[in-house]
Amino acid sequence: MKTNINWFFKEILAFGIAAILLAILFFSFSFFVSKSNLSQTKTISGSISSIRGTQANFESNKNGELNFVSSVQRLNQITILGSSEMNDSPYASYHFLPDSLGIPAMGFGHAFHQTFAMFCELLACEQKLENSKICILLSPGWFVTEGTNTEAFVEFVPQNFIQNILNNQQTSNEEKDAVGKYISQHKEDFTSLTKPMAELSSNAEKREQAFSISLTIKKWLSKGYGDALQNTRNIKYLTKENTLDIKKNRAIDSNFKALETLAIRKSKNNNMFVDSNYFKVNLLDENGKIRPGIIADVNMENNQEFEDFLLLLNLLKSRHANACFVIQTLNPHYYENMEAYDELVQNLCKELDKAGMPYLNMYNKDKSQYVPGTLNDVMHLGDLGWMQINRFLLKTYGL
Amino acid sequence: MWFDKVLPFSSPTFFVFMGIVVLLVLISKAFLQKIVPYRILMGLLSLTYIAILFPKPFHIIGLLVYSYYCLLALRKWYKSENIVLPMVLLSLPMLLMKFLSNITFSDTNWWKHTPELFQIAGISYLVFRVIGLYIDERSKPGKINFLDFFNFTSFVPTLLIGPLDRFQRFTTDVKSGYSNITSSLFLQGWNNFLLGLLYKFILAEAIHRLLLSQLVDDGSILYHLSYMYTYLMYLFFDFAGYSLLAISFGNFIGIHVPINFDKPFAAINPKEFWKRWHKSLGEWLNDYFFKPLFKFFTQKKYGTSIQRQNWALFLTFTLMGFWNGFQLHYIVSGMLFGLYSVVHNYYFYQCKKQKKEVFFGHLSEKWIKFLSIFIMFNLVAFAIYIFSGKLF
Amino acid sequence: MRGMMKKILLYFLLLLGYILLYVIDIEEIVYPSEDTKVESKVDFVYQQF
Secondary structure (H helix, E strand, C coil): CHHHHHHHHHHHHHHHHHHHHHHHHHHHHHHHHHHHCCCCEEEECCCCCCCCCEECCCCCCHHHHHHHHHHHHCCCCEEEECCCCCCCCCCCHHHHHHHHHCCCEEEECCCCCCHHHHHHHHHHCHHHCCCCEEEEEECHHHHHCCCCCHHHHHHHCCHHHHHHHHHCCCCCHHHHHHHHHHHHHCHHHECCCCHHHHHHHHHHHHHHCCCCHHHHHHHHHHHHHHHHHCCCCEEEECCCCCCCCCCCCCCCCHHHHHHHHHHHHHCCCCCCCCCHHHHHHHHECCCCCECCCCCCCCCCCCCHHHHHHHHHHHHHHHCCCEEEEEECCCCCCCCCCHHHHHHHHHHHHHHHHHHCCCEEECCCCCHHHCCCCCECCCCCECHHHHHHHHHHHHHHCCC | CCCCCCCCCCCHHHHHHHHHHHHHHHHHHHHHCCCCCHHHHHHHHHHHHHHHCCCCHHHHHHHHHHHHHHHHHHHHHCCCCCCHHHHHHHCHHHHHHHHHCCCCCCCCCCCCCHHHHHCCCCHHHHHHHHHHHHHHHCCCCCCCCHHHHHHHHCCHHHCCCCCCCCHHHHHHHHHHHHHHCCHHHHHHHHHHHHHHHHHHHHHHHHHHHHHHHHCCCCCCHHHHHHHHHHHHHHHHHHHHHHHHHHHHHHHHCCCCCCCCCCCHHHCCCHHHHHHHCCHHHHHHHHHHHHHHHHHHHHHCCCCCHHHHHHHHHHHHHHHHHHHHCCCHHHHHHHHHHHHHHHHHHHHHHHHHHHCCCCCCCCCCHHHHHHHHHHHHHHHHHHHHHHHCCCCC | CHHHHHHHHHHHHHHHHHHHHHHCCHHHHHCCCCCCCCCECCCCCCCCC
């Protein structure tokens, strides 16, 4: 018995001495590392960064990333995030506001650009969110999908963004883990995971356990070593200020009636105020009959897109972004069961109200209230719809 | 099943499981000695592992049942001294596995799933244990109890890749049971455990991640040489570490699992090498391949004694190559090891015959030893490099 | 004493190895790799909402 106790104490002693020696080693080495000034930052710069127009995604184009980060950083520019409604209408906010009113505005996205991708993009430049003018164009149709698709994730969340999310010390673990969990849940849908992606996902998995020794040690070590322990570099964007003059003529209401008339004129072959060509191509079947306009029910229980929306909303609110939302509508002349989205729209409004976030609810299932031109077709914004958004933006931002 | 499948020592789950096993055995020793006999406890614990954690539990149980009844039948009806037939019968599932894994089946073939039937983790070592058991026990009367058979063949720490134990030795340990569990054996186990962790999870892992997987294959000689030595180091630490872990868990629960690696790179000749590298396999091959082959050649009066020895050696190692798998690189590496042994055996014979050192001449003993170690190390590195399958 | 020194070294190497290999993934720092390209195996499915 005595020998056992002796043995036990000897092991503990040996372990303790080894641990102390190791701590001393790491501690003294940290001085060397902090003095050696290891540069872990990669700088991304470009000659131009836009103040108008759209950027479809961030794939294979570092200027795209720079445009986005610049847009978020410039407090006088409005950053518009949306999906398939981002067309080339001269009345779209990212054209009309800069071109006619001299207000810098840029749109980002194409179809499938949904709230989780937006959340990741904004999280990657979260230090620049404060007071940034950001407008999110919500499509109710997103909420019948299973959330952001991996193809969209790859296009909209480039590796530089992922590295920033991983490395940013200010970003909360919950937010990092939200991205990590997404990656880990969709692991099979990516051809491979890059190192920062793999690290985000494994950290999220580890943190799901109550206590992870390795994460605790790493946190402790990073106090001494900081950036040197990071596997990936910090990304710094060299952004430039813009110099567009803001014109003072804001009399935009005169446009509305003209745009309504124009929309009615463009809809020659139907009484739904749908663009003639769109109607012919998309709404008629091979027998010339109108396809039924039925929308799928939204299941609000465990709705992934809605959870992503809450993440996004929380990010914008907690970083004090000067953000606003637009809930887009569908065409009530075409869709027969628009009440399928009632609960969703109510929930969206409830959450936005709760967050004190300004929003424009364009959702309207009443045919008599539908103004022709709000949509070009059955779901994509028309010129008049864009003008309604422009009016909302000017009012929200007091411009 | 409700648990993730884990092979021995492949994930933290396995260590947790073994921790529980050790704890249960210690508790039984303290309180339940009279109620739960040691050999029944061992059987239950192995069965639990197979049932909940081992991939393909039914396959391995099928294999065990086949091997057991094959063994009983052979003991009852097969009276010949010739061990070829029993060896073939007992290793039939393994041979089928190795043979079928080399065949490509078309999608429409109705028996395309047959290979999966025989692909059981640890099948080769299991078959080796059963063959050893048959040969050792064939002249001894009495029935071999299924529980003893099961405990021996399915002992969890050594289930997958050894060390290869002997039935008598193992069963004696099991019979001594709880009284084998002493603090000195436990402490020995703890030392083996720590060293095993260092070898397998730190050194082998570091060599693999920092060196082996960072080598860039530019086709140059330098690349192949770097790969050869790095792979040898990796294989040694990985395998020796694994063996130490198996030995340590054996020690914790009162089983003296035989050692497997003993400073192999200090070997001065092939004979010594196989006493130091994968020792339990070296002994197994000597007892069950080399000796019977040599005896057979002697009975048939083939050639001279030295020729018989050399042929038996060469065939033994060639068979070892086949045992690793029916791929060319395994077979060639086995033959290479055979060739080393034959050359050394002949050299040793010539030295003895001429009563002088025929290769090193008048070099001092110290130099001869140094050069022998150097040559042996490089020969081994080359054979293991062939074994790795990097070249072909 | 020699036994004790050996033990300390053993624990030291175990702890050091654990931290370098399993906590900070040393090879990622020693061999910083260039960004690899990720692609999605799932394509967009265009549909009318």
